[in-house]
Amino acid sequence: xNNKIGFDVLFNNATIGIIVTDDKGxxxxxxxxxxxxxxxxxxxxxxxxxxxxxPTRYQHKHVHHRDxxxxxxxxxxMGAGLELFGRRKDGSEFAVEVSLGNYNTEAGxxxxxxxxxxxxRKASEQxxxxxxxxxxxxxxxxxxxxxxxxxxxxxxxxxxxxxxxMASHEFRTPLSTILSSxxxxxxxxxxxxxxxxxxxxxxxxxxxxxxxxxLNDFLSVGKIEEGAIxxxxxxFDIKAHIENILSELVGLLRPGQEIEYSHIGHTILxxxxxxxxxxxxxxxxxxxxxxxxxxxxxLTTSYVGGELVLSxxxxxxxxxxxxxxxxxxxxxxGENVSNIQGTGLGLHIVAKYTELMxxxxxxxxxxxxxxxxxxxxxxxx
Numbered sequence: 001x002n003n004k005i006g007f008d009v010l011f012n013n014a015t016i017g018i019i020v021t022d023d024k025g026x027x028x029x030x031x032x033x034x035x036x037x038x039x040x041x042x043x044x045x046x047x048x049x050x051x052x053x054x055p056t057r058y059q060h061k062h063v064h065h066r067d068x069x070x071x072x073x074x075x076x077x078m079g080a081g082l083e084l085f086g087r088r089k090d091g092s093e094f095a096v097e098v099s100l101g102n103y104n105t106e107a108g109x110x111x112x113x114x115x116x117x118x119x120x121r122k123a124s125e126q127x128x129x130x131x132x133x134x135x136x137x138x139x140x141x142x143x144x145x146x147x148x149x150x151x152x153x154x155x156x157x158x159x160x161x162x163x164x165x166m167a168s169h170e171f172r173t174p175l176s177t178i179l180s181s182x183x184x185x186x187x188x189x190x191x192x193x194x195x196x197x198x199x200x201x202x203x204x205x206x207x208x209x210x211x212x213x214x215l216n217d218f219l220s221v222g223k224i225e226e227g228a229i230x231x232x233x234x235x236f237d238i239k240a241h242i243e244n245i246l247s248e249l250v251g252l253l254r255p256g257q258e259i260e261y262s263h264i265g266h267t268i269l270x271x272x273x274x275x276x277x278x279x280x281x282x283x284x285x286x287x288x289x290x291x292x293x294x295x296x297x298x299l300t301t302s303y304v305g306g307e308l309v310l311s312x313x314x315x316x317x318x319x320x321x322x323x324x325x326x327x328x329x330x331x332x333x334g335e336n337v338s339n340i341q342g343t344g345l346g347l348h349i350v351a352k353y354t355e356l357m358x359x360x361x362x363x364x365x366x367x368x369x370x371x372x373x374x375x376x377x378x379x380x381x
Contacts, residue, residue, distance in 0.1 A: 012031060012032055015033060016115070017033050018030070018031040018112065018114055018115070019113050019115065020110055020111070021050050025049050025070075026047055026048065026050075027045050027050060028046065028047075028110070030046070034115055037088075037115065038086060038088050038089060039089035039090060040089050044089070050062075050066065053087060055085050069102075070109070073102040075101045077099055082098075084096050095118050095121075096117060097115075097118050098115050099114040100112070101113075120194070124201070131201075131208070181200035181203045185200050220345075229275075229352075231357060232272050233271060234270065236273050238303060239263040239267045240267070242261060242280060245280050246259050249281065249284055252288050253288060254291075254293040255294070257291065257293060257297065259284065259288075260297070260298050261298075261299045261300070262301075264300070264303070266303045267303065269303055269308060272356075275353045275356065275357060278349065279310070279350050280299075280310070280312075283350060284299060287314035287316065287371070288314075290317050291314045291370075295316070298313040299311070300313075307377070308378075310375045311372060313371070315369075318370055319363065319367070320334065320367050328347050330345060331344040332344050332348070354375055354377075360376050361374070361376075
């Protein structure tokens with residue numbers, strides 16, 4: 001009696017579809033979860049052939065497979081490499097995994113099936129496939145654009161060779177992240193593991209963004225070398241502009257990090273807001289990257305006496321005096337940051353953009369005591 005009560009509790013409250021058929025394939029038991037999956041009431045399925053729940057185009061083959069299973073019954077784990085679909089009462093189909101078992105009683109031979117709806121997982125897998133295809137297309141497009149740009153100027157042969165060397169190294173980490181995440185996602189099969197799948201999808205997105213940033217750096221350097229960067233000045237509110245830029249960088253912050261921003265003086269000035277945005281993003285993202293968790297990054301702007309000063313200060317690893325002599329050279333990376341992702345192009349781009357706007361840049365830094373970059377502009381009248 002107690003065994004029957006226990007069975008009923010498990011059968012009726014299970015969060016997976018359970019169905020039992022006799023040796024003729026007729027449904028004799030179906031739990032509430034399965035009925036809800038397929039949209040039927042209990043009296044609509046009991047006594048019906050199991051093919052009621054199979055898509056029409058597979059029903060004939062399913063009868064053959066069912067008969068074969070009954071002749072040579074064996075337990076089959078979930079999925080077992082088969083691509084299976086169920087058909088709801090309204091005719092719609094959804095991907096399923098089915099685990100089969102069999103047992104005998106005095107009443108005869110019976111088959112029990114556990115049915116899991118895997119359409120959400122299939123959708124996630126397809127999204128990953130699409131994301132990977134989009135990534136490959138984006139890399140192809142950017143690489144093609146960069147190759148065309150390099151071929152136009154023979155003077156950029158050095159950039160081309162350095163690109164190949166740097167790309168082969170810098171692309172390895174994000175591509176490895178993408179491949180490992182795709183592999184792990186395939187391992188998470190249950191509904192309860194959905195948060196783990198989402199975590200790896202976010203890692204893939206982050207890796208794609210990293211690849212895009214690397215390629216954008218190379219393209220920016222190419223345009224600078226070609227003299228294709230034009231300064232487009234306009235009047236804008238520097239304080240509001242910087243606050244908007246910082247709102248885009250919040251996602252880069254490590255645990256306990258924050259950006260403390262302050263402005264002194266007038267707010268309306270005339271410069272190139274796009275180039276200033278690139279400069280700010282580069283300096284602040286570097287400060288975040290090279291600072292430990294829990295340490296703030298300080299950004300200050302001051303527009304007094306017709307002079308704009310932009311300062312970005314951190315409490316990170318710092319830069320040696322020797323490295324400071326080469327800091328704005330193309331592809332240069334400090335000895336103490338060689339283990340941190342980077343192309344060695346960011347500060348070169350910052351220096352060139354600063355020069356284009358008739359500004360000057362200086363670096364104040366000591367090893368293990370942080371770094372401050374200070375840029376001074378005299379805005380256009």
